Amino acid sequence: MSDLKTFIEILDEKYGVKEINKEVSTKFEIAKIIKKYENKTLIFNNIAESDIPIVSGVCNTREKICTALNCKNLLKKTLDGMDNPKPIKKIEKLDKKEYTTKKVDLNLLPILRHYKKDGGRYITSGIVIAKDPNTGIRNASIHRMMVIDKNKVAIRIVPRDLYTYYKESEKLGKDLEVAVVIGVHPAVLFASSISVPINQDELEIANYFHQGEMKLFKCEDVDIEVPKSEIILEGKILANKRAEEGPFLDITGTYDLVRREPILKFEKMHIRKDAIYHAILPAGYEHMLLQGIPQEARIYKAVKNTLPTVKDVKLTEGGCCWLHAVISIKKRTEGDAKNVIMAALSAHPSLKHVVVTDEDIDISNLREVEYAIATRVRGDRDILIIPNVRGSSLDPMAKPDGTTTKVGIDATKPLKNG
Known part of the structure; x- marks a missing residue:
């Protein structure tokens, strides 16, 4: 099995690695630079407080994680x-x-x-x-x-x-x-x-x-x-x-x-x-993807038990890969989407908002997701609101007792007009 250094070489060949050779400090300065180049893999070669260089952004895109796991899906x-x-x-x-x-x-x-x-x-x-x-x-x-x-x-x-x-x-x-x-x-x-x-x-x-x-x-x-x-x-x-x-x-x-x-x-x-230190920026893409993507599989398993025709699950970057999920299904009967919403909220209790779409919507494309919400949702029928439930301790809008309001949106087309 290859190590981190070998994988950095692969990243450099496939995506490019940006090296920073000027002296930088571990106190705020490096974090600021990582934030500036959130999608890049960075190597800091000249650290003011240490002789050990730093790498960041090893897993800050889905494509890089796929490369690491040798997969497409x-x-x-x-x-x-x-x-x-x-x-x-x-x-x-x-x-x-x-x-x-x-x-x-x-x-x-x-x-x-x-x-x-x-x-x-x-x-x-x-x-x-x-x-x-x-x-x-x-x-x-x-x-x-x-x-x-x-x-x-x-x-x-x-x-x-x-x-x-x-x-x-x-x-x-x-x-x-x-x-x-x-x-x-x-x-x-x-x-x-x-x-x-x-x-x-x-x-x-x-x-x-x-x-x-x-x-x-x-x-x-x-x-x-x-x-x-x-x-x-x-x-x-x-x-x-x-x-x-x-x-x-x-x-x-x-x-x-x-x-x-x-x-x-x-x-x-x-x-x-010749060690290199891996630094992950809190609230950066690398943090979000590593913490969030494994929960997609957890949600998928739970939803598939409810609806075998589930197609895909994504935790969105805008939702910090933690609070927002979009789920694609092949709808078989009316009410499927609402059952899926309940299953997803149970599988990943930190979820706050869930959108369920038909399989014709690419849930990796948030413009298409918004289109589904705009053209397939009627608020009185398709929005599920669940107040006073336990949510994420990281939700800044949660009540002092840790409860919040969760929302599910059925953005699927009706099987029949009506």
Whole structure:
């Protein structure tokens, strides 16, 4: 399996990579440049605060993600990966000739401070790999991490797999061993973004996504295996230890709350020779697509159980790839679209607005979607309004208790005139 550097070479050949050689700072300046060139892959070669260069925009278009996963249909590939995880047979020791092992000092890494109101510097592309304390099943997931000391971060953990592992460890009175990897092939990054059952290993999905056999490497001080990475951090999420995390400008371009989150203490760091650090801009296209696209497969699965003739699902960039979905169906009976709306809202509870169209509308073309709304919707009949329901914690219009109003629009043609 190729690594991040090899994939950057592919991106350069296929789409072009913009190199920035002037000295730039990790404090706001790099984030500003990434924002300016949101669709570009950028390499920053001269970082004021670090000797390690930065890459950004590795997965900031659907086309680049398709290239990484070696596919044309991203939804189909995601669904196939979820259904066909590929066990990993090759596990080796870290090559000491390839990595320099150092005492942990996060100040050596070019960790960005993105926006002025952020609580601090944030690791945004770090994949946390952990094992279930009871079963040993491995999990890989992306979490934001705010630097609070040279060897500690406050890590935002939402109630999913890693949260379950951590709470189980706390019950046992133990810290949870983890490894954090930064700078991996996008197939690993994308697989780590997918929501699958707790007994499924995301690294095996990554192994399916990429041609060839994927190797894992044993960490030295924690019982964790990791993929080929530019930077590997070994550590533990401390039991019953919390620190303030935030504010953080999240996927919607608005600030998330300050919370008391677990502390991750790093105990060893391995930096690859000639390493490059991957930085993902919060609320940038790379953030939106990596977080949002895997939810399209989740929505599709749920809708297909309701209506087998569903054709496609897209989370729109205007909706931050999180709050707005457009769904294409082959309508069979009146009421199909409303059933689809309800299924989609249940499958992805953060959804706020859903539009359902006929299959003749290209849902990747928002002009066509707007045309369907303009010419096929009668408000009193085709707009479904659901008040006072749980929504996304990232919705800036949600009530203080977390509830919001959700809207579904049936933009399909009536089967009969009337």
